[in-house]
Amino acid sequence: SQQGEEDPQALSIQEGENATMNCSYKTSINNLQWYRQNSGRGLVHLILIRSNEREKHSGRLRVTLDTSKKSSSLLITASRAADTASYFCATEGLGGTYKYIFGTGTRLKVLA
Amino acid sequence: EPEVTQTPSHQVTQMGQEVILRCVPISNHLYFYWYRQILGQKVEFLVSFYNNEISEKSEIFDDQFSVERPDGSNFTLKIRSTKLEDSAMYFCASSEDMGRINYGYTFGSGTRLTVV
Numbered sequence: 001s002q003q004g005e006e007d008p009q010a011l012s013i014q015e016g017e018n019a020t021m022n023c024s025y026k027t028s029i030n031n032l033q034w035y036r037q038n039s040g041r042g043l044v045h046l047i048l049i050r051s052n053e054r055e056k057h058s059g060r061l062r063v064t065l066d067t068s069k070k071s072s073s074l075l076i077t078a079s080r081a082a083d084t085a086s087y088f089c090a091t092e093g094l095g096g097t098y099k100y101i102f103g104t105g106t107r108l109k110v111l112a
Numbered sequence: 113e114p115e116v117t118q119t120p121s122h123q124v125t126q127m128g129q130e131v132i133l134r135c136v137p138i139s140n141h142l143y144f145y146w147y148r149q150i151l152g153q154k155v156e157f158l159v160s161f162y163n164n165e166i167s168e169k170s171e172i173f174d175d176q177f178s179v180e181r182p183d184g185s186n187f188t189l190k191i192r193s194t195k196l197e198d199s200a201m202y203f204c205a206s207s208e209d210m211g212r213i214n215y216g217y218t219f220g221s222g223t224r225l226t227v228v
Contacts, residue, residue, distance in 0.1 A: 033216045033217075035219075040201075040224075041221060041222070042203060042219045042220055042221035042222050043155065043203060043205075043217075043219040044219070045216040045217060045218065045219070048216045088154070088155065090155075099145070099157040099160055099168050099170070100157065100217070101157065102147075102154050102155035102156070102157075103154065104154045105154060
């Protein structure tokens with residue numbers, strides 16, 4: 001399966017520190033997305049990175065993609081308490097699959 | 113900013129009853145999706161829909177499930193005879209393209225379905 005697995009499963013840091021979350025997947029992809037989910041709420045799209053891209057930035061977010069290792073990382077710099085949420089990667093397989101496979105998520109807690 | 117709207121936000125139903133979950137995708141989006149998330153578990157793909165037909169469905173999306181776009185704005189998920197294990201948060205999403213190019217999905221805030 002194309003399942004994404006994030007690690008760590010849970011991460012607790014102090015405000016101001018950087019948070020790094022990793023995602024690994026099993027099969028080749030077209031692109032990979034990162035989503036954020038506050039407890040019991042909907043999913044918010046953060047960044048989409050295509051398979052021919054290696055790094056993307058958006059504000060305090062930096063995403064890398066290593067297709068040779070089938071892995072991606074999400075870095076949140078200068079974290080804030082409001083960044084507390086679960087973060088998921090989602091991958092789209094090759095060949096126009098019309099679906100994304102979500103990983104298991106990393107629960108990030110930023111302590112004020 | 114455009115939103116995907118889902119109603120109701122929470123629905124409680126008796127086992128065996130039919131439920132319809134409603135979604136209003138973003139108006140210029142062409143691709144529509146349903147995902148679900150059982151409490152504490154990962155988000156699972158159910159179905160994608162384009163040009164008034166199902167593009168792809170998962171093994172979860174069995175004969176008890178159906179989707180419809182009854183008019184130009186709504187996109188519905190029907191569960192014909194609910195089971196306890198259908199209890200989950202159901203997310204609707206839409207995208208301008210297949211997500212392959214640039215934009216990803218816009219998700220609604222979800223409907224929490226509780227089957228008792």
